[in-house]
Amino acid sequence: MASQPVVETRALSKVYRDFWGRSKVRALKALDLEVNQGEIFGLLGPNGSGKTTTIKLVLGLLFPTDGQALVFGKDATDVTKNERIGYLPEESYLYKFLNAEETLDFYGRLFDIPADVRRERIEKLLKMVQIDHARKRQLREYSKGMTRRIGLAQALINDPELVLLDEPTSGLDPLGTRDMKDMILGLRDQGKTVIMCSHLLADVQDVCDRIAILHQGELKELGRVDELLTVADVTQIKARNMSVDCQNEVRSVLERHHSELLSMDNPTTTLEDLFLSIVRDSEARPGRRVVADAKDA
Numbered sequence: 001m002a003s004q005p006v007v008e009t010r011a012l013s014k015v016y017r018d019f020w021g022r023s024k025v026r027a028l029k030a031l032d033l034e035v036n037q038g039e040i041f042g043l044l045g046p047n048g049s050g051k052t053t054t055i056k057l058v059l060g061l062l063f064p065t066d067g068q069a070l071v072f073g074k075d076a077t078d079v080t081k082n083e084r085i086g087y088l089p090e091e092s093y094l095y096k097f098l099n100a101e102e103t104l105d106f107y108g109r110l111f112d113i114p115a116d117v118r119r120e121r122i123e124k125l126l127k128m129v130q131i132d133h134a135r136k137r138q139l140r141e142y143s144k145g146m147t148r149r150i151g152l153a154q155a156l157i158n159d160p161e162l163v164l165l166d167e168p169t170s171g172l173d174p175l176g177t178r179d180m181k182d183m184i185l186g187l188r189d190q191g192k193t194v195i196m197c198s199h200l201l202a203d204v205q206d207v208c209d210r211i212a213i214l215h216q217g218e219l220k221e222l223g224r225v226d227e228l229l230t231v232a233d234v235t236q237i238k239a240r241n242m243s244v245d246c247q248n249e250v251r252s253v254l255e256r257h258h259s260e261l262l263s264m265d266n267p268t269t270t271l272e273d274l275f276l277s278i279v280r281d282s283e284a285r286p287g288r289r290v291v292a293d294a295k296d297a
């Protein structure tokens with residue numbers, strides 16, 4: 001028997017009303033979704049497409065106008081589910097005058113976590129998000145990247161089974177983005193279920209197993225990232241040390257079989273990989289500089 005989805009929405013709809021109760025915006029229209037245990041699920045869509053509304057409905061922070069959101073098989077408005085959920089909002093709401101350690105301790109207390117478990121978890125999380133060195137600094141001194149890291153640690157203080165991340169990589173530099181993506185993949189390795197929304201499509205592609213694309217509150221696409229992105233009628237071959245003779249032979253074989261050759265060239269790396277390798281190399285060999293070649297100027 002298939003296990004129960006961690007999150008299920010059934011014809012979930014939300015209409016925001018104005019002060020006088022008049023219907024204002026139909027933010028979500030009959031959304032049907034299932035998110036399964038241990039997957040990283042991405043919610044995509046342009047500004048105003050209903051991603052945050054969906055997350056807030058799943059968290060039980062909003063009431064649906066119609067339909068239902070179920071979390072662990074219970075109605076999303078049932079507060080008993082909260083201790084099994086972690087949430088990283090788009091904007092930080094943490095107290096600026098607490099340091100990292102105090103912040104995590106404060107949220108640990110809200111969940112009634114015993115002192116010894118709290119201490120152990122705080123140590124583990126500060127190491128995991130790599131702000132161990134800044135644990136005594138007040139959050140008002142934190143950079144955007146550090147704020148995102150402590151936000152993630154706070155979302156994990158109750159060791160949740162379901163983690164909701166709103167724009168987890170927004171404002172991060174490429175190194176911070178790579179770390180955040182690795183941490184999200186690490187959560188899946190621990191068996192947690194992750195739902196994230198983001199505008200940064202490359203980040204979504206790198207970490208999500210399945211995605212839903214929303215537009216104007218409607219579900220437009222749903223499926224596995226690898227399947228959605230596979231171009232079924234194109235075959236790609238990569239080979240090392242292909243001589244010109246070999247390339248010509250490949251061309252003639254393709255011609256004989258009436259296949260259309262679309263490209264035969266050398267692949268380029270991504271700017272992310274190039275950037276990361278330069279920064280890592282610079283950390284390993286500090287002080288080394290590139291002298292710009294006249295022809296590159």
Ligand SMILES: Nc1ncnc2c1ncn2[C@@H]1O[C@H](COP(=O)(O)OP(=O)(O)OP(=O)(O)O)[C@@H](O)[C@H]1O
Binds near residue numbers: 016025027048049050
């Ligand atoms: N409290 C509110 N009152 C009225 N309308 C709202 C409210 N919150 C959101 N909306 C509207 O509902 C629609 C969906 O908003 P939502 O924040 O869910 O979109 P989003 O996909 O998360 O957008 P973004 O990418 O900009 O964060 C938008 O038209 C927005 O203006």
